[in-house]
Amino acid sequence: MSQHTDIIGRLRDADPARVTPIENAALFASIIADPADPGFHSRRHRAAGSLRRWRQRHTGRKALIAVALVVTLSGAAGLTTIFDASQYQHVSAFTLFSGIRGDSPRGIPGDPLAPGHTDVIRASVKRLETFQIPDFGALQYWVAQTKSGDWCAAFRLPDGVWAGTIEDPKYSFGGIASITDCTPPASGESAGPHFTYSNSSFSLTSHSALPGPRDWTVAYGIVRNLAGAARVRDATAGVSTPVLNGHDFALLIPNHLALGRDTPGGCSCGAHTKIWFSGPIRLEALNAAGHVIARARVGP
Amino acid sequence: MNMSGQPERNVAAEQRFADVFSHLGLITAYAQRRGVPDPDDIAADVMTIAWRRLTHVPVDDPRPWLIATARNLILADRRKHPAESELDAQDSTDAIDPLSAIAALDPELESALRTLSHSDREALLLLAWEDLTPKAAAASLGITQAAFRVRLHRARRRLIGELESDQPSRRAQSRRAPVEEP
Numbered sequence: 378m379s380q381h382t383d384i385i386g387r388l389r390d391a392d393p394a395r396v397t398p399i400e401n402a403a404l405f406a407s408i409i410a411d412p413a414d415p416g417f418h419s420r421r422h423r424a425a426g427s428l429r430r431w432r433q434r435h436t437g438r439k440a441l442i443a444v445a446l447v448v449t450l451s452g453a454a455g456l457t458t459i460f461d462a463s464q465y466q467h468v469s470a471f472t473l474f475s476g477i478r479g480d481s482p483r484g485i486p487g488d489p490l491a492p493g494h495t496d497v498i499r500a501s502v503k504r505l506e507t508f509q510i511p512d513f514g515a516l517q518y519w520v521a522q523t524k525s526g527d528w529c530a531a532f533r534l535p536d537g538v539w540a541g542t543i544e545d546p547k548y549s550f551g552g553i554a555s556i557t558d559c560t561p562p563a564s565g566e567s568a569g570p571h572f573t574y575s576n577s578s579f580s581l582t583s584h585s586a587l588p589g590p591r592d593w594t595v596a597y598g599i600v601r602n603l604a605g606a607a608r609v610r611d612a613t614a615g616v617s618t619p620v621l622n623g624h625d626f627a628l629l630i631p632n633h634l635a636l637g638r639d640t641p642g643g644c645s646c647g648a649h650t651k652i653w654f655s656g657p658i659r660l661e662a663l664n665a666a667g668h669v670i671a672r673a674r675v676g677p
Numbered sequence: 678m679n680m681s682g683q684p685e686r687n688v689a690a691e692q693r694f695a696d697v698f699s700h701l702g703l704i705t706a707y708a709q710r711r712g713v714p715d716p717d718d719i720a721a722d723v724m725t726i727a728w729r730r731l732t733h734v735p736v737d738d739p740r741p742w743l744i745a746t747a748r749n750l751i752l753a754d755r756r757k758h759p760a761e762s763e764l765d766a767q768d769s770t771d772a773i774d775p776l777s778a779i780a781a782l783d784p785e786l787e788s789a790l791r792t793l794s795h796s797d798r799e800a801l802l803l804l805a806w807e808d809l810t811p812k813a814a815a816a817s818l819g820i821t822q823a824a825f826r827v828r829l830h831r832a833r834r835r836l837i838g839e840l841e842s843d844q845p846s847r848r849a850q851s852r853r854a855p856v857e858e859p
Binding site: 394 | 687705
């Protein structure tokens with residue numbers, strides 16, 4: 378018996394992690410911003426039987442997400458989702474996507490009073506790409522899908538904060554808060570192969586004093602109804618990326634390779650970022666043999 | 678919904694959830710011990726589920742429920758996201774083996790633990806690392822206390838047997854070099 382007790386003690390001594398209290402007010406706030414279990418009542422919350430739980434699950438959720446407006450830039454996609462950004466800085470990707478609100482029940486895209494909760498398919502939440510950008514750090518690209526067929530995308534910055542959740546140029550890429558977004562299939566999309574984008578693209582500037590590229594464009598999106606698409610290429614810069622996950626792509630384009638396209642606008646958003654007011658980005662979908670099978674144009 | 682368009686707060690639910698949320702560190706540590714690359718994410722997801730299913734979380738001791746949820750999420754992720762693991766070659770091996778990311782474990786002990794079945798190992802570790810009582814550990818595993826005792830006894834016996842046996846083959850399986858005598 379003492380041997381048995383000793384083995385537990387030995388395991389305890391080898392514990393590779395120690396439990397420490399974690400204060401995470403932001404996470405707590407982001408979670409309770411969603412509706413609670415609809416069966417939880419303030420005056421009585423005894424253990425629920427199966428019948429009551431079934432009823433709870435099938436009762437419409439009437440508690441709604443508290444919303445704080447953040448600056449958004451309406452993109453070509455037409456729908457701009459808005460979410461309580463400040464509470465989502467450090468949450469998991471699933472929580473982030475789940476907090477993005479979908480279409481306004483009043484039919485107003487970007488309606489600040491639109492309640493909602495995005496039914497993200499948990500298994501679809503994936504980190505597809507991590508860009509290692511000199512003097513900027515690792516930029517992660519995450520995607521997900523919703524039960525209604527929306528496509529979600531988000532970027533996580535090197536310090537772990539989700540892009541667009543802080544109203545600061547460093548975190549919003551010049552105010553494009555809706556860079557974290559869920560976009561429904563465009564109307565008429567089934568008509569043919571094409572690319573779909575979430576607010577087209579964004580641009581960032583690393584603050585390197587070293588020679589080499591400092592300005593970058595990230596073009597990202599999905600390829601729909603396009604069998605055989607293996608890569609996506611920026612036709613101007615010549616850089617390409619494989620199509621991941623069946624239809625997703627994210628392309629990091631050094632701007633110095635895209636000379637002739639950049640015609641900067643009047644925005645000067647800070648030392649770290651700027652908005653790309655440039656000419657169109659021309660993307661090509663390539664098949665496995667390297668042949669162009671579709672083209673897309675983003676921007677003016 | 679109130680006049681400002683915001684949801685009415687369920688204060689009682691928030692107070693109740695605060696008790697549950699106080700175990701965030703426990704769940705983070707649980708995920709870390711099981712070799713999850715991003716234990717904070719798992720813990721956050723567990724808490725999100727707990728909030729949405731608050732009536733299902735036991736009031737007296739939420740730990741077994743939370744740990745069971747974390748275990749299910751970890752296992753589901755490992756089943757459903759092999760492609761995601763493949764995207765990151767460094768993570769692909771670690772994501773499959775529940776113990777592989779535990780770097781600080783005594784190699785001999787780790788090697789012996791690897792010989793146990795997942796269920797036997799989990800029974801031992803719930804007591805040793807999560808500090809659950811046998812009753813709580815049984816609840817976390819969804820088995821009776823009697824069944825848990827049998828499983829625990831078997832796991833202890835096998836682990837001790839492994840540690841006491843001087844099997845070169847097992848030692849050779851250890852991925853880490855033995856600690857040198859001073």
